[in-house]
Each structure stands twice: as C-alpha cells, then as structure tokens.
Amino acid sequence: MSDGLIPPVRRRPRAAWRLAVLPLLALAGAATASADAPNVVASIKPVHSLVAGVMGDLGTPHLLVAGADSPHTYAFKPSDADALSKADVIFWIGDELEAFLERPIGNLSDDAAAVALIETPGLTLLQFGAGQDEHDDHDHDGEHHADEGHHDHDEDEDGHGHHHAGLDPHVWLDPENARVMVGAIAATLAKADPGNAATYQANAAALDERLAALQAETAERLAPYHDSPYYTFHESFGYFDNRFRLDGRGAISISPERQPGVQRLKDIRSEIAQDEHVCLFAEPQFPPKLIDVIVEGTSAHTGTIDPLGAALEPGADLYFRLIADNADAFVGCFRKAN
Known part of the structure; x- marks a missing residue:
C-alpha cells in the first residue's frame, strides 16, 4: 500500500x-x-x-x-x-x-x-446540506466534494435554516x-x-x-425509493443519502448539542403536512419525543436510523450490520409511506 x-x-x-x-x-x-x-x-x-x-x-x-x-x-x-x-x-x-x-x-x-x-x-467529502440542495432539483448524478456547495449560514434557536455550514464529518x-x-x-x-x-x-x-x-446490495435495495422524501433528527446521513441517491429534505435539529426551537418545529410540521408520503427518522442518541410531537396529526411515518451503531456489538462485522440495518430502516418506512 x-x-x-x-x-x-x-x-x-x-x-x-x-x-x-x-x-x-x-x-x-x-x-x-x-x-x-x-x-x-x-x-x-x-x-x-x-x-x-x-x-x-x-x-x-x-x-x-x-x-x-x-x-x-x-x-x-x-x-x-x-x-x-x-x-x-x-x-x-x-x-x-x-x-x-x-x-x-x-x-x-x-x-x-x-x-x-x-x-x-x-x-468523497460533503459540506453540510449539500445533498439537500441537489435534491431540490432531483439531481443525484454528481458527487459533491469539500470545496463545493458551501453554506455559510446557521439557524438561531427559532431560525428557518435547514442546515449549517462546514465539512460534514460523517464520512463512514x-x-x-x-x-x-x-x-x-x-x-x-x-x-x-x-x-x-x-x-x-x-x-x-x-x-x-x-x-x-x-455497497452494491444496498444500492439495489434502495433503488425503488430515490424519490421518497424524508427528514432526519440531525444532519448525519448526507453521505448515505448522496451515495444511494435518496431524497433527504433536511434535519429537525441543526446541532446535536442544541434542541430545535419552537419555530423550527412549526416549520417542519408545515413542510411534512404538504406531503403524505414523507418519513421522519429518530436516532438512538437523541430523544425521540420530538419526532412524535412533529408527526402527531399528520400522515407522516417514522423510523429510527443510527449513524454509530449504538445497539450493535463492536467488532469487524459491525460496519456491515450498521449499513444493512439503516437500509432496513429506510426501506421499512418508505414502504409504509408509499
């Protein structure tokens, strides 16, 4: 090497x-x-x-x-x-x-x-939110690198921003x-x-x-769902989204260290109310109650995805379980939503 x-x-x-x-x-x-x-x-x-x-x-x-x-x-x-x-x-x-x-x-x-x-x-390196910008035009053909799609805005507690600036570190x-x-x-x-x-x-x-x-197996499993919209709890699945050409619309919480404000929650509810086929995904590391509050009274479906493998046994096979389990979560929610 x-x-x-x-x-x-x-x-x-x-x-x-x-x-x-x-x-x-x-x-x-x-x-x-x-x-x-x-x-x-x-x-x-x-x-x-x-x-x-x-x-x-x-x-x-x-x-x-x-x-x-x-x-x-x-x-x-x-x-x-x-x-x-x-x-x-x-x-x-x-x-x-x-x-x-x-x-x-x-x-x-x-x-x-x-x-x-x-x-x-x-x-392949992505800036936070680069995938969402591409999804607005449903264009998944190009890869986004660290010097592309930079966003220099953040949201305040009740702001309207959908993503923050900087290099997305969830490369794995x-x-x-x-x-x-x-x-x-x-x-x-x-x-x-x-x-x-x-x-x-x-x-x-x-x-x-x-x-x-x-990678090939996961791409085949997710191929029917390229146009299925979804939201995540925080911005952690941009690389998964970009590789497998999914339709991520944004994150509920912009920063893992900060709870979303009331206005942000209202904005998400307003957005998902316009689409009866949308999925919202919680993560094990963060409280799921916010997801339940947002989807209450809507036709949105929910699931849980995990960027780190919280419940998985550490070891050489964990990475393969991690990708497969997340693919299962996406497919399961998309099937219910569609």
Whole structure:
C-alpha cells in the first residue's frame, strides 16, 4: 500500500500533560512477523469496526466511544485515558467530529501516530446540506466534494435554516469512503508494524471486496425509493443519502448539542403536512419525543436510523450490520409511506 493513502499523521510539540506512549514493537531485519501488533485505539464504533477488520487475528483495537454514547457528549474514562497513554496508533475521524480528542492527540509522544481519517486522499467529502440542495432539483448524478456547495449560514434557536455550514464529518456512512479508509488503515498499520504488513494488506483486500458487495446490495435495495422524501433528527446521513441517491429534505435539529426551537418545529410540521408520503427518522442518541410531537396529526411515518451503531456489538462485522440495518430502516418506512 502506498504511503500516499495515509492521511497526515498529527504530531505536535510535547507538553507537560503529555501521554507516555509505548514504543512500536519491531524486529530489525527479521523476516518473520512480529510477535505483537501495535497498540491501536479507535474513536467510534464504525472506525473501530474497519480497523478491527484490517487487524484480524493480530490484535483488537481499543474503542473509546462505546455503547450508545455520542462523540458530541463523550467524557474520558480512566480505561480510555490508559489506552491512549499506551497507544502506538490512533484512528479517528477528525476534530470536526471528535473534538474531545484534539487536546490529547496534540500532546502525544513523537512515537505515536494519530490518523485523522477525514484527511485520507480520495474520500468523497460533503459540506453540510449539500445533498439537500441537489435534491431540490432531483439531481443525484454528481458527487459533491469539500470545496463545493458551501453554506455559510446557521439557524438561531427559532431560525428557518435547514442546515449549517462546514465539512460534514460523517464520512463512514458512504461505503465507498469506507473502502478508501480501509486502504489508509492498512497502509498505516503496515508502516507501524512491517513484520505483519502482508497480513494487514490481505485483510484489507478481503474487506474491500465485502464492502464493494455491501455497497452494491444496498444500492439495489434502495433503488425503488430515490424519490421518497424524508427528514432526519440531525444532519448525519448526507453521505448515505448522496451515495444511494435518496431524497433527504433536511434535519429537525441543526446541532446535536442544541434542541430545535419552537419555530423550527412549526416549520417542519408545515413542510411534512404538504406531503403524505414523507418519513421522519429518530436516532438512538437523541430523544425521540420530538419526532412524535412533529408527526402527531399528520400522515407522516417514522423510523429510527443510527449513524454509530449504538445497539450493535463492536467488532469487524459491525460496519456491515450498521449499513444493512439503516437500509432496513429506510426501506421499512418508505414502504409504509408509499
């Protein structure tokens, strides 16, 4: 795997609050694989799943944001701080999503590699709301990249905006992006642990085939529903929407950290009242009562989608369950609505 696949490794000057990091294990000049894989930390479940798939039997990455936790509200646990202190490689999306990691990563030892996967060359990157602008014209043929479709407005508490500005960090919800990230993960691990490079590369190749099949199967399942309108709780499914050509109309809550205002709820009710075939989707990390309030007295249908896999068991298969379960949720609601 070429080094060109690896996102820039973030290393900053050492500070007083530095994390002690164990050295990489290597056998200089040895032809056989090293006895132990590097100590690896992954930020969120989907990233953890892809890393676990590349590592295979060589080791298990430590997961930071576990269970139904959200990276927006995550608080460090002692076990997580300990895992970071021993990490040789850390995989995360970037400070656009896991702001809680920015300071610890900034104080890592020079021996540790922190890989922000959102910086991986070759990813399709979207600005928040870019997909909705395209849906207004029902044009899904082009891909939207980080320098396109920028929106410089936000909504205030009772504002009328449908999306906020900036790079959308939910890149893993596009399986094509997951394939690109798997290449970067394998290249990073092979560089950190050259004795096991062939294993990482073989695991990544097998994972890439599975991801390609997953993408094709999901596209086929969702093909009948390109024109089925829907709203999400917050702006997290732009990449899924863009890849599978769905008709996302916007989000109820613009920011995960802030409840939508009364005017925003009224606006959504007014919009869904004009279409008897619309779906609204809740998320496990956020209270579902708002969805119930909005749809009461309308013909809208509801479902639950999950960008992180809150109820799924961490591991190499989680990513595949995550995409399949979300496809199930979309198809189930669209069938009821249509």
